[in-house]
Amino acid sequence: MNIPRKKQQEMLWTMILSRKFSDSLVELCRIEGKIPGMMILSTGQEAVGSGVCAALKQDDVIITNHRSHHHLLAKGADPKGLMAEIFCKKTGCNKGKSGTLHLTVPEVNAPCTTTVVGATLPIAVGRAFAQQYTQEQAVTVCFFGDGAADEGSFHEALNLAALWQLPVIFVCENNLYAGAQRYEEHTRVKDMAERARAYDMPGIIVDGNDAPAVYQAALEARQRALDGQGPTLMECKTYRCRGHGEQDPQHYQPRDEIRAWQEKCPIPRLSNMLIASGIINSAELQEMESMAESIVQEAVRFAEESPYPEPREALEDVYV
Numbered sequence: 544m545n546i547p548r549k550k551q552q553e554m555l556w557t558m559i560l561s562r563k564f565s566d567s568l569v570e571l572c573r574i575e576g577k578i579p580g581m582m583i584l585s586t587g588q589e590a591v592g593s594g595v596c597a598a599l600k601q602d603d604v605i606i607t608n609h610r611s612h613h614h615l616l617a618k619g620a621d622p623k624g625l626m627a628e629i630f631c632k633k634t635g636c637n638k639g640k641s642g643t644l645h646l647t648v649p650e651v652n653a654p655c656t657t658t659v660v661g662a663t664l665p666i667a668v669g670r671a672f673a674q675q676y677t678q679e680q681a682v683t684v685c686f687f688g689d690g691a692a693d694e695g696s697f698h699e700a701l702n703l704a705a706l707w708q709l710p711v712i713f714v715c716e717n718n719l720y721a722g723a724q725r726y727e728e729h730t731r732v733k734d735m736a737e738r739a740r741a742y743d744m745p746g747i748i749v750d751g752n753d754a755p756a757v758y759q760a761a762l763e764a765r766q767r768a769l770d771g772q773g774p775t776l777m778e779c780k781t782y783r784c785r786g787h788g789e790q791d792p793q794h795y796q797p798r799d800e801i802r803a804w805q806e807k808c809p810i811p812r813l814s815n816m817l818i819a820s821g822i823i824n825s826a827e828l829q830e831m832e833s834m835a836e837s838i839v840q841e842a843v844r845f846a847e848e849s850p851y852p853e854p855r856e857a858l859e860d861v862y863v
């Protein structure tokens with residue numbers, strides 16, 4: 544794989560930033576109890592967001608789900624706006640109306656985050672239809688979990704996207720669990736990517752903890768989409784290292800399974816590779832880590848100091 548050095552550094556950077564962002568949220572909601580609502584994190588899955596988004600251009604669109612933080616940060620969302628939104632503050636990217644679960648960032652072409660499992664798929668198909676109709680040179684990426692791939696909307700969306708050869712990349716983030724249900728308990732299909740054959744589109748299995756491999760697969764899928772060759776289903780095999788949400792004690796995830804996947808963590812995996820190939824050195828790695836740490840701390844300070852919205856603002860920006 545001949546990936547530009549800058550791209551490799553970019554992927555490492557967005558993974559480190561996402562991890563620091565998640566780690567600070569663990570402290571804030573679990574230990575300090577400062578954040579309202581459910582906290583759903585992507586710890587261990589960062590290579591999917593970073594690899595896919597590194598293959599995209601600004602005009603490309605992402606439609607994401609409840610586990611969205613790493614996708615949004617990798618697409619370039621401002622950590623301050625995200626953090627303030629997670630605190631439900633007026634300065635948040637959605638003026639405090641979304642909280643952590645429906646974060647949307649139109650400036651980076653992330654116009655819709657939905658926690659309705661499976662709903663990202665038909666929405667992405669609609670957005671990709673608009674891209675095709677208006678001849679935009681851009682694609683839509685749809686992120687969803689393995690659980691979502693068992694919803695009816697998955698099949699309808701893939702069928703229509705293939706029929707109309709839409710510029711959409713379906714990214715199934717197979718983290719082995721859907722809530723407390725293990726993969727084998729909700730489907731007999733060994734690989735979700737197999738399902739692509741039923742709709743006559745490429746189905747690709749990628750090591751979802753290998754950011755460069757994810758990048759390469761997304762780059763190729765993007766090119767196919769722009770060349771008018773339609774959609775691709777990418778199944779990124781990864782692992783949810785924390786519970787479904789921070790309230791979840793993970794009793795159903797075997798400890799040795801968690802440990803084994805922690806050893807395959809995508810961040811040291813890429814940083815070791817970049818150091819071995821001379822693309823970065825250990826001082827630069829440390830610098831990236833401390834820069835990410837201070838960006839996240841600054842975001843937390845900004846969020847904590849920001850005001851809550853006024854009650855009358857609840858009905859502003861409501862269209863229907």
Ligand SMILES: Cc1ncc(C[n+]2csc(CCOP(=O)(O)OP(=O)(O)O)c2C)c(N)n1
Pocket residue numbers: 609610658659660661687688689690691692718720721722783787
């Ligand atoms: C239509 C619908 N059904 C159920 C839920 C409750 N729910 C929220 S997340 C989740 C599990 C989703 O699993 P998966 O799609 O694999 O994504 P992951 O959480 O693993 O990232 C469920 C069942 C929901 N939000 N929407």
